[in-house]
Amino acid sequence: MSFSGDTAAATSGDGDNNPAACLKPVPGSYGIPFFSPIKDRLAFFSQPPLAYFQSLSDRLSSTVLRVNMPPGPFISGDSRVVALLDSKSxxxxxxxxxxxxxxxxxGTYAPSAALTGGYRPCAxxxxxxxxxxxxxxxILDHLLAPRxxxxxxxxxxxxxxxxxAVDNKLAAGGGGAVFNDLNDEAAFEFxxxxxxxxxxxxxxLRRSGHxxxxxxxxLQLHPILTLGLPKLIEEIFLHTFPLPPFLVRSDYKKLYDYFLAAGAAVLEEAEKLGxxxxxxxxxxxxxxxxxAFGGIKxxxxxxxxxxxxxxxxxHAMLAVEVREVVAAHGGKVTAAGLEKMKLVKSVVWEALRLDPPVPYQYARAKKDFIVESHDGRYLIKEGEMVFGFQPMATRDEWVFERGGEFVPERFVGEDNRRQLLRHVLWSNGPETEAPALGNKQCAGKDMVVxxxxxxxxxxxxxxxxxxADVRSKGSDSKVTITSVMKAAGGGDGLK
Structure with a gap:
């Protein structure tokens, strides 16, 4: 069902000033303390997250519900969240x-501050x-803008x-080039x-930085990750207890020394800011x-x-668009040229819609407030943890026709962009809004796109x-490029 009008676009909280409107109890249960959070954690890690949350939503007939989120006892003090699983809430x-x-x-836990030098970063x-x-x-004015x-x-x-490297690996045979591995090194260097x-x-650092x-x-994310290891090993060593920061102390020191030297100009500006x-x-x-590196990874x-x-x-349509625009800009890739690549832009937004780099968002209620889904209004109490699983919200078919499918041209055309981009939320905010000092939208939003x-x-x-061949490996998908068809001339198309 496709619905792109004002009803679907209404933000949560509409009707806060209408106390006569009927409120529904938030469905779901947190169960028995200690035991239920572990049971829910095992269920969460036993299947893909999208399937897990869809099954919960189907069983409770609601896209607003109560659930325990990993990691649970020993790592997080409280696993209880109110989950928001649709585009309206x-x-x-x-x-x-x-x-x-x-x-x-x-989310429900915070890694040791020892992993970040004893400080809590802006995030x-x-x-x-x-x-x-x-x-x-x-970050905005002295790290990103000048560069x-x-x-x-x-x-x-x-x-x-x-x-x-892809070309070399394919020429050597052996089953293809694992993009993830090559990407890690390229992303850190970039x-x-x-x-x-x-x-x-x-x-x-040489080639060890990535x-x-x-x-x-x-070490920061292990309580909510899987690595594709046997379940018992992951439960004992990843999900039950926090790993000690000393395991990466020397690695972090090497990284810190690099940024202390390479970022000297940025750090001077920091001192001017106090x-x-x-x-x-x-x-x-x-x-x-x-x-940046984690997002690209x-x-x-x-x-x-x-x-x-x-x-x-x-591929044929993308190749034509890319090469025509680059040729029109003197054989160079330019910012102005990127803006003219309508299909390329749409493909990237569509990938971000389906597979947001950070699928989980959290916040804590600072007061009682009402949240609305497409079919109900619910009271969130002060102090409750609110959780959102973004891939369900951004596949919501009240907004996106064929919401679970990759539709490359979805955002081609001014009307499509205007109606739909505000529901693309990968950056901790709508795609139509910008990072600002007073919000939590990703400072590098525009750079990621x-x-x-x-x-x-x-x-x-x-x-x-x-x-490419795609295989699930823990929390990530392993993408192996298995064959390529080179453009005429075999070069990169740049002068």
């Missing part, structure tokens, strides 16, 4: 008049925190090298060069590694998968088509 998570965002980045702070504005100003012209050339260098003009491989970064990320240099460095590291394999599954007809488009561009400047 989900925006309550962004309404900072009703919820706060203090220490809710990973963990509510905008009401006095430090939030200074730290977000640092925006470096993004395209840095990306082309890093990801042209990645495609060189982030360091684009943000600081200092490729990590040119420093003492591996150190992945280990550090894993931020201690050490605290600023930990924040810059977090923004670059957790947010998760998003790019899903983008490649979606494009590969689009098949030869989609840009690099997604750039990935499609570098692929179709080089290849007419490609195929």
């Amino acid at each position: 989900f925006p309550a998570l962004f309404d900072l008049t009703k919820v706060h965002k203090h220490l809710v980045l990973e 963990y702070l509510d905008p009401s925190d006095p430090k939030h504005s200074k730290l977000k100003t640092l 925006k012209l470096a993004v395209i050339p840095s990306f082309i260098v890093a990801y042209s090298s990645l495609l060189d 982030v360091g060069d684009a943000f600081f003009g200092v490729p990590p491989s040119s420093t003492s 591996r150190r970064a992945v280990k550090w990320l894993g 931020l201690p240099r050490e605290e600023a460095c930990h924040n810059v590291l977090f923004a670059a590694v957790f947010n 998760v998003f790019f394999p899903s983008l490649v998968r979606r494009v590969a599954e689009g098949g030869a007809a989609l 840009t690099v997604g488009r750039l990935l499609v561009v570098v692929i179709f400047l080089r290849y007419d088509s490609f195929t």
